[in-house]
Each structure stands twice: as C-alpha cells, then as structure tokens.
Amino acid sequence: MRGEKGGAGGVAETKRNGRKCGKVKKILLLATGGTIASRNLGEGLTPALTAEELLGCVPEIANVCDVTAEQVCNLDSTNMRPEHWVQIARRVREVYDAYDGFVITHGTDTMAYAAACLYYLLQNARKPVVLTGSQISIFERDSDARDNLLGAFRYASDPDACGVRVFFDGKVICGTRARKTRTRSFNAFSSVDYPTVALVRDGRVQYYIKGDVTGEERFYDRLDADVLLVKLTPGIDAGILDYAAAHSHAVILESFGVGGIPHYDDGAFEKGIARLQAKGVRIVVATQVAHEGSAMETYRVGYRIKEKYRLPEAYEMTTEAVLAKTMWALTVTDSAEAFYRVFETPVGNDLLI
C-alpha cells in the first residue's frame, strides 16, 4: 500500500516561529507500525492505524512541510526483521530525488536496530531519514506520539538536517548511537558515547552538532541476517561457539569489560575461535558494558586473542550498531581480512578511533 497524499501540497513558502524558511520541504512518511499506531483490540496493543490516519492526528504537520504518506507494513517492531529495513532503504533510494527528507514511524523496541541498519544502508545520506515512534499510542490523550511525530517532521524539514537519525522526546540522535534505555518513560532513547545532534524545542531545531555527515553518499541494499550475538557470562561453556559455527555467518562476542575472553578449560574459547575462523565464520568482539567501549589489548585475556586471531573489535559502538555493521560488512567482503578492515574502518561517526 502506498501513495496516499496527505497535507499541504503546493505551498511555496513556510513560516516557523514567524520566520520565513524558504521553500516548503517535501517529506515522505513511511509508516511501519509500533505503539504510535496501536490500539488495544482485546489482546493488548497492536498496530492498527494507517499512515494517513497518523497524519490526521497531527494536522500541524501540514504547516511544517508538504507530506506524502506510504504504508510499508503495520507491525509491532518485535516482528520487524532486517529484510524490512532493507525494504525501507530500497524505497528511500527509489524516491530519494523526489523528496527532501524522510520520516519513518516505527516501534520503539527495535528502533535502534532499525536506525543502525538504515545508517549502513544509506551511508552519509545528505537528506534526513528520521525514525520516530512513541511510548503511548497516538489515540491516548497523554501520549508522547503527537510531539514526537511533529518534532520528527520539524527536524526533517530543517535546512541543516541530514543523515539517519532517531527523533524522540525532543532529541535528535545519530542513527548508530541510539539505544532504548527505558521501557516506559517518554525519554526512552539515549545517545550512547556521542552527543545528541540537536534538540527540537519550541518548534525550533537547535543544533549541538552541525555538518557531521561529510563522506560520499553510498547506498546499499543488502544485509546478511545470519549473525549471532553471544553474551559471555561467567562460566559459559565454549561449546556455544560450535553452535554458532553451525548456524551463522558471523558471531559477535559480547565480552567482559574492555574485551576479556575467558581462558579456562584448557583454552576452550581460543580453540573455539580457531574452529570458527577455519570454517570462515567472522567474529567481532564487543563489550557488554554500556559505555566507553572495548580496548582488547589492555589485558592479557583480550590481547592474546586480538593478536593471534586478528578479530575486529567494536570499540565504543553500541551493540545495535555492531550487529548492523556486521550484517552490512558481510555483504561487501569475501575474506576475513577484508571483513576486518571494513569493520574497523569508520563509516561516518560510528567509530571515533
């Protein structure tokens, strides 16, 4: 379903806070479901509203931009998968020249994964691609949905807006830095180890960072979803790596601290890593600590593995970004060395090394 028109077409100029802001921006809304579009139909909340109905709940959007609405799917984001994000990226790419920006409504539960995947699929996009949603359905009186939707359109219509972003509770967050850190509060998303890009406050966009999207625009349309994330826990059996070898093309090891991989049971983990590499399974070492990232060479428990097996590490990237980058890097490399180099090369601001 796509192509329903909504909002204020044909207006030559818009006003924000009484100031003229030039040509009205053309923004495409891609709706995918989530709480923002949900109703309780008897068994808990489930997406029910269409893109057009969402726009109808926030008529002020028509004063901000010229909006067109398309329905991509209508899912709880628990059911969103990499193939949906590829579908969204393909659609953005198909109509990239026809619009000035894109707003994607999405469930909050996997929004950070969606943002990270879109970041790698639409690298260095000069036009804004803004994901938003809400903690409470747009039907409810005290919902955050209307503010979030309007704010996302305000940001997407701003002349300096660019890149893949999450907009939530007034904050514009870089697509690889967003993480859902609260299940209920309106300030559900945090920007991890990177400043908030901008705020939308009193109808205006206030930037903390401008011009952070600089590299060449590069668009991709594939992700390899066969990636397994293994969180190390004390005493974990290294046999998990053999399971991983049989079921995935890449394994992300969420290590301890700055990159500790256990060295017990006669080096069982090290042997498991060697078996994975022999089978051509890529391995990335991330940390399970929320902030400040890995530095594998700090301790012997990491140093030995990094030295010997040349495993790329995640540094200060979020788990969501690590997963997305791995899914993308698998599709553009055909050797362990190429994968290592691609993974450890910054894409935009995903790595600050």
Ligand code: ASP
């Ligand atoms: N379960 C919902 C979803 O992710 C939660 C939300 O949107 O806030 O679709």
